[in-house]
Amino acid sequence: MRALILLGLVGFVAQLVDGSLGMAYGVTSSTLLLAVGTNAAAASATVHLAEIGTTLASGISHWRFGNVDWKVVAKIGIPGAVGAFAGATFLSSLSTEVAAPIMSLILLALGAYILVRFTAFGLPRGNLGKPLRKRFLAPLGVVAGFVDATGGGGWGPVGTPAILASGRLAPRKVIGSIDASEFLIAIAASIGFFVGIGSENIDFAWVAVLLVGGVIAAPIAAWLVRHIPPRILGSAVGGLIILTNVRTLLRSDWIDASSGVQAAAYLVIAVLWVAAVVYSVREYRRDKERESVEAVESELRTRAGEEEQASA
Structure with a gap:
């Protein structure tokens, strides 16, 4: 019973992070399942089955808050589902002894990427408004889907930073679109695991408590994405x-x-x-101070222009 309560809390926290940051539900949940001795394929299958419900709830919540670009969802989600199915069948073919360290290496690389990405660079906001091309989103979806299934997580850590780095979509819409499209990846990966390992190695009670925790957190996370500092959260989760x-x-x-x-x-x-978390907090405060100064300067320039027009 204690293990189920713990898993429910993990599902809640993981979805709270994922819905706010656009990544880390699968990585966080899979990491815990591996730590308690679940084999790699069963851990990833458990997480992806739970994600069918959590991603649906998260996608609906983000849609209600206006955080989803459906064109991006279609362009990245369908290729991502193909990659996820391929990754699930590949992981299912590996022995437990080989799969567990490989999965941990993938999760470790993703965690390092999250930590460095958000600590050092924060969120780029350069090319907002420019269209995201299918020739960019489709290959990204295939790779992110494959990594997600083989690593038990990775759709967000691969997809979110890549789209953020383009600077063409507002951060909240990047996060909402990635979370909404992950529903397709969760379904495709789950089908792949059922084909590869069947259902006998999956504990459906664990699936249920992860799902319940995630569904409860989904609407809270969709609201928090407008307020929480992603830079700090990324550093904390990555570590x-x-x-x-x-x-x-x-x-x-x-x-x-x-x-x-x-x-x-x-x-x-x-x-x-x-050190990474402290640095992120410091840089976040500096960015806020810089934005405040720029806002004041912009307001002063506007007033000066209005006064010049009035005097003329």
Whole structure:
């Protein structure tokens, strides 16, 4: 019972992060399932089954708040579903001993990407309003869908930063569109896992509690996306994902590190993680101060122009 309550809380927190940041539900949930000993294919299948419900709820919530661009959803979601099905069948064909470290490596890379991306660069806002081409979104969808299924998460970490980096879509619409299109990826990946491993290795009670936690969090996250600082949240989540998956890898048969090496690695990661969060908080405050100054200067220039017109 305690494990189910914990999973429900994980589902809630993971969806709260995902709906606010456009990523990390699958990565966070899969990381926990791997940490408690679930095999890689079953962990990813469990998460994707839960995501059918959470992504539907999240997509509807984002749509109601005006955060979804349906053209982007169509252009990236359908190719993403193809990539997700392929990734699910590929992961299902690997042995548990091989799949678990591979999945942890993918999750570790995604966590590092999230941490560096949001800590160092924040959110680009350059080319707002310019159209996003299908020749960009379709290959991105295939790659992101494949990574998502094989890594137990990755649709957001691959798709969201790539679209944000283009600067052509408002951040809240990037997040809403990625969350809405993930519904297609969750369905395709789930079908792929049923084909690959069947249903006997999937604990549907775990699916249910992850789903309930995520559905409760979805409307809250859709509202928070307008208010929460993504830079700080990205740094915090990225560090957590890195720490957990390094732990899995150090304890795997691939490395089998001693307790002393493990402790040293955790200490280094924790120091870097705290430093990243502190830096993000500082840069966020600087950005807000800069925006305030620019707003005041713009208002003063406008008033000066109006006074000149009146005197003329």
